[in-house]
Amino acid sequence: MIRRVTGAAAAAVLLTGLAACGGGSEEGGAGSATELTYWMFQDRTPQAGEVVEKIRTDFEKANPGVKVNIVKIPKDDYNTKLGSALAGNTVPDVGILDQPLVSRFALEGTIKEVPAGTLNEADFWEGALNTNKVGGKLYGFPIDHTAVALFYNKALVPTPPKTWDELKSISAAIHQKDPKVAGIVVPKGDGYGAWMWPGVVGGAGGQMVDEANKKILFDQPPAVEALQLWVDLLPSSPREITDSDQAFANGLAGMMISGPWDVATIKDQFPDLDFNVAPLPYKTTPAGNIGGENAVVFTKGKNEALAWKWLQHLTNATNNTVLAQALGGFPVNKEAAERDAATFGEQQQAFLEQLKVAQARPAIPQWIQINDEIIAPALESALSGKMTAQESLTDAANKTRALLGWNS
């Protein structure tokens, strides 16, 4: 008898425990305040968190009765979490969205089109703005943006190259002078290299695709020349040198193509390295790639008007510079960028120049897949010498046409 009673009691305790685990989402005291939920990437530094917090309280002060609930999610988990939230109908009202995802979300109807008069296009850099455009319509606000540029070791490269020819001759000279040092860290045929490559294609006056007319252009001469440039740089920049960890920072390579995030890392870990950053060398036209963060308003979210107001607040001339710096990028607001240019360090100036000529990625929902699975391997085929630049790009363009169902 006693055994049975203990058994039942134990079971009861277990059940209560389970029940306690189950419920628990309490309707916290929202009161009468309108609550706006904003999702963003987790802060890179504690200081960045303070900047975001100040922007939030400023907004709440200016809008009495409004509470902005900021949810910070690690960048690597963000898209997974957002996907689950959308599937489970627990979407935020407004939130950050990766640039290449905007087109997919817009075409699905997951995010709202920006209402006319909400955003003055002339206030923003064109490249950043275009990352929010799908079929000519605007679906989000650029928050901050970033690009890659040419890092150079001042001891090895006194004057940075402006053109492709200069780039090639400087690279060759560095390696000739000291065979243990590479001219430049040539990007690889992986997703990351494929993200940088359109900036080089643009430098020869080319484009990746013509979305309006459904044409693939990355098998055309400018793209082939851009890939050939990387192939031509390899003899003076052997992989066994540049594949070493931090080859540029260790002084093993005279130049590299990278983004502003590396400026801080190198200054921190290699304080003795005397380096600077220049805009990407070009053949005919200054050009560059673009990355960064956009913010969108979700169709299933609430408080739409307030959400747009919040995005205006994040991108106005007062807040955009500090916010962009906190996020590790550059202001998208022209007035803020030009006014605060001097507050960016010496090595950051090139990125500000670069971003004026940045070109958005094609607004095609499958672009990440095309970038990773088709373009990246094509770059690698040419870089490893298995195919010529033209062969590999023709092949990649045909695969892309087949995937998208485009004819030309």
Place this chain on the structure above:
Amino acid sequence: MASPVVAQRPAETPARPGRRRRRPGIGGRDHLVGWLLIAPAMAYFIIFLLYPALAALYYSFTEWDLHSAPIWVGLQNYTDLFFDDVKYPHFWKSIQVTLQYTLVAVPLTLVTALAQALLINTIRRGSNLFRLLLFLPVVTAEAAVGAIWRWLYDPQYGLVNAVLGLVGIPRQNWLNTPELVIPALAFIAAWQCGISMIIYLAGLKSIPESIREAAVIDGAGPVQRFFKVTVPMLRPTTFYLVVTGIIAALQVFGLVYVIFSGGGNRSVTGGPEQSGLAYVLHIYLYAFRYNAMGAACAMSFVLLVFIMIITFVQFKFMKQEVS
């Protein structure tokens, strides 16, 4: 219903058959308590294992991007995986990479584990210390393992090249040469063989000393004893390790992910020319990077069926018993 149970309890053993017949199935209070006690484990099993698996099976027949409603497409995901190399250009490559990895990593791991176990089994003093040291790689966080081995394999400063240089082997660019990626990954797997080593050690300890002594008396040398006594006696252990090792190797993910995704902005697409594109990494990319969850679910089930077949074949054709 409850009172007869209490009444019968003193005469438990003889009464049992009769009681069974009268109260089959899951009725009765004792059974209820039993069910309640395993309820947490059952709940865990159903909510976190069974339901997701069944849901994944359903989604594998749909086109689903995680946020809009899934669209039923029947078997199309499966046929596309196998036959549409425009949609899934690296599907076959990922299978090839995974099989190659399994073929190299599993034997290498087992040989290393057995060698370590034999060494530890031989030494009389300090074996605990060595066991601990050899087991450490298993409990090291995967991200740290990735970072450490990227340095060890560094083409300029790496320790691996330095050691090989001592015996005259030229420097290699391990993680960036397609042909060397699989051996390099398998070597890390072998370095992490601690669990197999412990199991082999237990197997070695269970070989009766008398058999070894009999072999010595019969004049068998150490090499003969190893191949004629130790290896056959370890056969059940080896069988278990081969089966579980292959299952684990076919699902390798963390290692390739951390080795090739490196410093944050690096690519996760599986190393030079997809030479390290493990099957599960391929699933991950489609599920979470290209928003093709339906296809990713289909890939998971292809893997499940493949693992079941491989395991079945092993049970059918491999010697499991001590002969």
